[in-house]
Amino acid sequence: MTALDRPRNTFSTARWYRILAVLVFALGGAIVPVIGWLVGLVMVWLSPVWTRREKWWATGVAPIVTIVVFIVAVILHGAGVDEAPLAVVVAVVPIVANLVVSVGLWRGTGVIVPPEEPERR
Known part of the structure; x- marks a missing residue:
């Protein structure tokens, strides 16, 4: 096994970092909007630790859901729907979408289910 074959042991692969x-x-x-x-x-x-696909899902889901929910809320508000429930939906739905993505990321960390070790010959 060469140095290139060994997995890199950096802070970004450490369990605490994940x-x-x-x-x-x-x-x-939720603590510091957008910046957090x-x-x-x-x-x-x-x-x-995460695949490029998982990273792109994490990157895209919350903004796309936020934009779609906002557009739907504007359309519904224009149609005469009361703005109080729409404000709640606009605030809550993106947070829920982000939490769903976070659960997927959490499952991919190996914290809950450790990744399988390759068989040694």
Whole structure:
């Protein structure tokens, strides 16, 4: 086994980092809107633990859901729907979407179910 074959042992592969990245991604936007979520997203992208596909899902779901919900809310408001329930929906739905993505990231960390070890011959 050469040095290139060995997995890199960096802070971004450490268990504590994976847990922190998912928590900041999930809750950062609720604590510090937009910036907290972006910090969590950067942490996810810096780690080789997640696949590129998982990273793109994390990057796209919350903004796309937010934009779609906002557009639907504007249309419904124009149709005469009361704005109080729409404001709740606009606030809650993107957070729920982000939490769903966070659960997927959490499952991919190996924290809940450790990744399978390759068979040794």
